[in-house]
Amino acid sequence: MRITTHILLGWLLLVMPAAAWNGLGHRTVATLAWRQMNDAQRRAATELLKHHPHYKVILTVNVPDGVDQGEWAYLTAAVWPDLIKPAKAGQPAKPHSITRYNVYPHGINLPFVHSADAGRVSLADFVVPEPNAATGLSNSIVTLKDTTATPHDRAVSLAWVLHLMGDLHQPLHAATLVTPKQPKGTGLGGACTVRNERGKPINLHTYWDRLPGTNAGYADIMALADSVANAPELAPSRLPEYRLNQTPAAWARESFDHAVQFAYAEDHVKFVDTKAVESGSIRRSAIPTLSPEYVREAHEIMRRRIALAGQRLADVLTQVAW
């Protein structure tokens, strides 16, 4: 059975598309924190992850040549919550021993309306669903820091902290557009289709998830981490929100503001309804293309969010009484 699970998971890891800041984005955030941890902290985190229930079947599968197994397990823990989601239609089923750990959503549906709908839509009765990425991150930080919790629970919580810190900083994980027809919101950007800079149709959520890049080899991770860490404008002292906002709820609100003021903003982007494209009621030729200004600013925001997520993750991990 163990061998079968190994083969199944190894295959899954190869074929599964990354969701949320992709593998590169999540591992880069984790790397930025790793670089601020001292040797004892790194060793303790690595030892703790050996108690993770999927250490052998996910975290240490496919360690790249020349990369330390402990470091790779840590970097893969940052992607692990994306690998334990139940299989989608057409994907091979995953065992309950894997999916039972899929306990937190990866986003938070904070509502907003476009100005054209202001006066037609009330948000008074909108209830933000719980749990969500912000409450999940809060809970996971508490358990990780609780040295009386079991090593199993702390290892699982460490993986959630590594992952949700990244997702909560992705603007498209924090805002849902509410329209007169959809008073409960339209999701987290999957309903909005644009063309990217290469002319390819893509929904806004996926566009933002892939902004860090799509090659997630070890060298790619180190290169993005270097580029963010060495950018003077991304030093924490240059980012006023770093000092102002110190809770997961506040970090979610920052992402929400980027989403509303830029990512979905009517004066920055035009998009069409994904379902209407799929059903053919909107012609594919009518899908608007992102402007070069949008593409440039989206990259800048992504880098700023990765820098902040990495620094805040470092703050958490260097304060744990390992």
Ligand SMILES: [Zn+2]
């Ligand atoms: Zn995620």
